[in-house]
Amino acid sequence: MTGTAPLHLSGITKRFPGVLANDNVGFSIAPGEIHALLGENGAGKSTLVKMIYGVMRPDEGSMHFGDTPYAPAKPSDARAHGVGMVFQHFSLFEALSVAENVALGMNKDAVSKDLDKQIVEVSEAYGLPLDPKRLIDSLSVGERQRVEVVRCLLQNPRLLIMDEPTSVLTPQEVEILFETLRKLSSEGCSILYISHKLEEIRTLCDRATVLRGGKVVADCDPRQETAKSLAELMIGTSLSFPEPHAAKLGDERLVVKGLSVKSPDPFGTDLRDISFCVCAGEILGIAGVAGNGQVELMEVLTGEKTTDNDAVLIDNAPVGRENTTTRRRRGMCSVPEERLGHGAVPEMSLWENTILSARTRLGMERNGFLNLGIAHDFANEIVQKFNVKTPGIEHEARSLSGGNLQKFIVGREILQTPTVLVILQPTWGVDAAAAADIHRALQELAKGGAAILVISQDLDELMAISINFAVISEGRLSESRPTGSMSVEEIGLLMGGVHSSVGKKGAA
Amino acid sequence: MDLLILILQGVIVAATPLVFAAIGELVVERAGVLNLGIEGMMILGAIAGFSVTLDSGSYLAGIIAAAAAGAVAAFLFGVLTQVLMANQVATGLALTIFGLGLSALWGQGYSGESTVPLAKIHIPLLSDIPIIGPLLFSHDPLVYLSIILVAGVAWFLAKTRAGLILRAVGENHDAAHAIGYNVVGVRMLALLFGGACAGIGGTYLSTVQTPLWVEDMTAGRGWIALAIVVFAAWRPGRALLGAYLFGGVTVVQLHIQGFGVDIDAQILSMLPYLITILVLVLISHDKARANFNAPACLTKPFFASS
Numbered sequence A: 001m002t003g004t005a006p007l008h009l010s011g012i013t014k015r016f017p018g019v020l021a022n023d024n025v026g027f028s029i030a031p032g033e034i035h036a037l038l039g040e041n042g043a044g045k046s047t048l049v050k051m052i053y054g055v056m057r058p059d060e061g062s063m064h065f066g067d068t069p070y071a072p073a074k075p076s077d078a079r080a081h082g083v084g085m086v087f088q089h090f091s092l093f094e095a096l097s098v099a100e101n102v103a104l105g106m107n108k109d110a111v112s113k114d115l116d117k118q119i120v121e122v123s124e125a126y127g128l129p130l131d132p133k134r135l136i137d138s139l140s141v142g143e144r145q146r147v148e149v150v151r152c153l154l155q156n157p158r159l160l161i162m163d164e165p166t167s168v169l170t171p172q173e174v175e176i177l178f179e180t181l182r183k184l185s186s187e188g189c190s191i192l193y194i195s196h197k198l199e200e201i202r203t204l205c206d207r208a209t210v211l212r213g214g215k216v217v218a219d220c221d222p223r224q225e226t227a228k229s230l231a232e233l234m235i236g237t238s239l240s241f242p243e244p245h246a247a248k249l250g251d252e253r254l255v256v257k258g259l260s261v262k263s264p265d266p267f268g269t270d271l272r273d274i275s276f277c278v279c280a281g282e283i284l285g286i287a288g289v290a291g292n293g294q295v296e297l298m299e300v301l302t303g304e305k306t307t308d309n310d311a312v313l314i315d316n317a318p319v320g321r322e323n324t325t326t327r328r329r330r331g332m333c334s335v336p337e338e339r340l341g342h343g344a345v346p347e348m349s350l351w352e353n354t355i356l357s358a359r360t361r362l363g364m365e366r367n368g369f370l371n372l373g374i375a376h377d378f379a380n381e382i383v384q385k386f387n388v389k390t391p392g393i394e395h396e397a398r399s400l401s402g403g404n405l406q407k408f409i410v411g412r413e414i415l416q417t418p419t420v421l422v423i424l425q426p427t428w429g430v431d432a433a434a435a436a437d438i439h440r441a442l443q444e445l446a447k448g449g450a451a452i453l454v455i456s457q458d459l460d461e462l463m464a465i466s467i468n469f470a471v472i473s474e475g476r477l478s479e480s481r482p483t484g485s486m487s488v489e490e491i492g493l494l495m496g497g498v499h500s501s502v503g504k505k506g507a508a
Numbered sequence B: 001m002d003l004l005i006l007i008l009q010g011v012i013v014a015a016t017p018l019v020f021a022a023i024g025e026l027v028v029e030r031a032g033v034l035n036l037g038i039e040g041m042m043i044l045g046a047i048a049g050f051s052v053t054l055d056s057g058s059y060l061a062g063i064i065a066a067a068a069a070g071a072v073a074a075f076l077f078g079v080l081t082q083v084l085m086a087n088q089v090a091t092g093l094a095l096t097i098f099g100l101g102l103s104a105l106w107g108q109g110y111s112g113e114s115t116v117p118l119a120k121i122h123i124p125l126l127s128d129i130p131i132i133g134p135l136l137f138s139h140d141p142l143v144y145l146s147i148i149l150v151a152g153v154a155w156f157l158a159k160t161r162a163g164l165i166l167r168a169v170g171e172n173h174d175a176a177h178a179i180g181y182n183v184v185g186v187r188m189l190a191l192l193f194g195g196a197c198a199g200i201g202g203t204y205l206s207t208v209q210t211p212l213w214v215e216d217m218t219a220g221r222g223w224i225a226l227a228i229v230v231f232a233a234w235r236p237g238r239a240l241l242g243a244y245l246f247g248g249v250t251v252v253q254l255h256i257q258g259f260g261v262d263i264d265a266q267i268l269s270m271l272p273y274l275i276t277i278l279v280l281v282l283i284s285h286d287k288a289r290a291n292f293n294a295p296a297c298l299t300k301p302f303f304a305s306s
Helices: A044-054 A077-081 A098-104 A115-125 A139-152 A171-186 A198-204 A227-235 A294-302 A322-331 A352-357 A372-385 A402-414 A431-448 A459-465 A487-495 A501-507 B002-030 B036-058 B059-083 B090-108 B131-137 B141-159 B159-169 B173-179 B183-209 B222-230 B234-256 B264-286 B287-292
Strands: A007-016 A020-027 A034-038 A060-065 A083-085 A159-164 A188-195 A207-212 A215-220 A250-261 A272-277 A283-287 A312-314 A330-337 A419-426 A451-455 A468-473
Touching: A007 A044, A007 A139, A007 A312, A020 A044, A020 A060, A020 A207, A020 A215, A034 A044, A034 A171, A034 A198, A034 A227, A077 A083, A077 B287, A083 A139, A083 B234, A098 A115, A098 A139, A115 A139, A139 A171, A139 A431, A171 A188, A171 A198, A171 A487, A198 A227, A207 A227, A207 A451, A215 A227, A215 A294, A227 A431, A250 A294, A250 A419, A250 A451, A272 A294, A272 A451, A283 A431, A283 A459, A294 A330, A294 A419, A294 A431, A294 A451, A322 A330, A322 B141, A330 A402, A352 A372, A352 A402, A402 A419, A402 A431, A431 A451, A431 A459, A451 A459, A468 A487, A487 B222, B002 B036, B002 B131, B002 B141, B002 B159, B002 B183, B002 B222, B036 B059, B036 B090, B036 B183, B036 B222, B059 B090, B059 B183, B141 B159, B141 B183, B141 B234, B159 B173, B173 B183, B222 B234, B222 B264, B234 B264
Parallel strands: A034 A188, A034 A207, A083 A159, A159 A188, A283 A451, A283 A468, A330 A419, A419 A451
Antiparallel strands: A007 A020, A007 A060, A207 A215, A250 A272, A250 A312
16 A cells, blocks of 8 residues: 555546536545545436446546556456445345455455455454355345455555445444544545545545536535535535424324244345334334345335234234235335335336326226326326426336435325325435425324334434334344434444344454 | 166266256356256257267267357357347247257258267276276266266366356346456356257267157256256256256156056156156245255346446
């Protein structure tokens, strides 16, 4: 790690059919600097990073590593230059061991015979202990990220790119990661840190470049800015955040009692003895690191998978064996995590997509025939009330941006006036303005007497909107408590599955 | 005793084409591609191997022709599914039908012809040892090649970097692409290998086992090979075991018929296929376990998204 080769970008432009992803982007990263790249979804961060890592090539512009021109044609070129990258959706292979995963991410000539030993040495030196023999699927999400980081560290990087590294970590794991990054930076390694978590950037980063619509709109010292001013730079307008509302809770609407389910997926999570209840007017937030049973719980609640009849009750009626349609008729609506393919059919138009979930509750179907008029009107109503930006309801669902489609899907469920709404990752990959809209809509629905269950990995989101709060870890759910009564540390420990991780983290 | 040795020798001959076809398909599936066209590639290998052997008199030329025929068919499958993104299941079925049809056309002039089967190797001393000699040391070269191939594939997948990359591509093609591996390239190579193996398996039928050309002579062995890969949980050693098991059933039912046991011959002929179905049902019984070793990207199309 010589630390004498900062990266300069100038005039980088990249076009895709119909989109200018990067427009004349230029900035510099100094040796040992932790440089934040900020921007909303679709601002062009990922495209830019892919060009630096050699996955894509810029149409125009040039990059320099120190004084030498730098134009990687493929990722192995980038790695040979000392550029490492930790991906947002990890580039790991679940059925392979840690050592095999590390070897795959290194260039052939960089892999030595004593790889196992090297992994242990480097991982201990940076406070990220790892066992090279273990299979990835047995690791927690935090440990998986360590594998990615260690893989980069073994190649003595001069620039480390981290794409939204903390979105899947517990607060404690974030602290460990930050210490590692600071240590690296003190050794002269530059870090390009991509995130939209503004507080993190303010504590960690030395400089920040803000992208909006593919252009650099600001280059600033994040320590001199507030989270609000950074957010406004990112989205270009001022923001209003939802206020938590005072709750007046009614009867129990959704009750889950002693729910245990074995996952059919060998890499899935079994649910173990989950019990909770959501009352009318309540928003219950369930936090947790991805892969701890959220998807499995969602499937059982919505009826995509059936279970013991008495394990799930809607308005005191046991529904565990009922299917999705019957539960909808009873008043339960749901929004899954995956927008394209689960929440909506990508190739179908918006109005066709309304039929899929609103058919039962809005009487679009009669004797096997569909009333398309109702579907059209309903789609128009969603677009209008939820401010969905689209040229028209005839357009395919996939033509909408992530945020707009999410607003459409959430709108489709909320406007069916459900009595129980289950929603997984309501604002995953959605820009700040759309997220605020969605949060406000959820709060209004709760005020109207619906019971809402929000399962999310975004702690800030849950803190902002939920009245009560629980944590899911390894398929177990903690007791639900009023949101204000828990500290971030406590929640973090619960997310890490207290029993196992406290000792481990202490040792690390 | 002699009968037992005869039966066991028969098992080896019956199993060898399955070993070739299954080990080829195993590599293809470990790379994340399901090629249902094994039957088609085998029968093309059978006719290519038979015709070239008959015309040239050289077994080596016949084997090379068979491997080439299988590989060309697999290449076609690869272009359709990996480059043009056709559905793998549909394309594989089409390849089987195409292979059966084309081989029938190609073989029109050859039906009824026969050739001398490929000679068995005679190793002085070793082949003369009683029992062990005939069982282990007096087979045709392809039997030994099939065993070496299985050992080679096992070593390749477990110990080499190329093997690791192949498994990685089958496990998570998006990650492999992000790290910078050529997913389509790896899969094409795996397909060519699988096609060549299936071709050799086919010519084993037409130049060693029977040795003559009959239309549709593979008689479902491609499908059995496919089942063996699942049975083997994608492990080379178990694929060898599976092939010998199915080969054993095929031979044993023939001998039962020979003994004049009072069971309809048709029912006995069904045995290998019934056992295939039975084994598959038993394996798929526990869904979590059945999925455990399956390459995670099997049959999923790979779109190189930026």
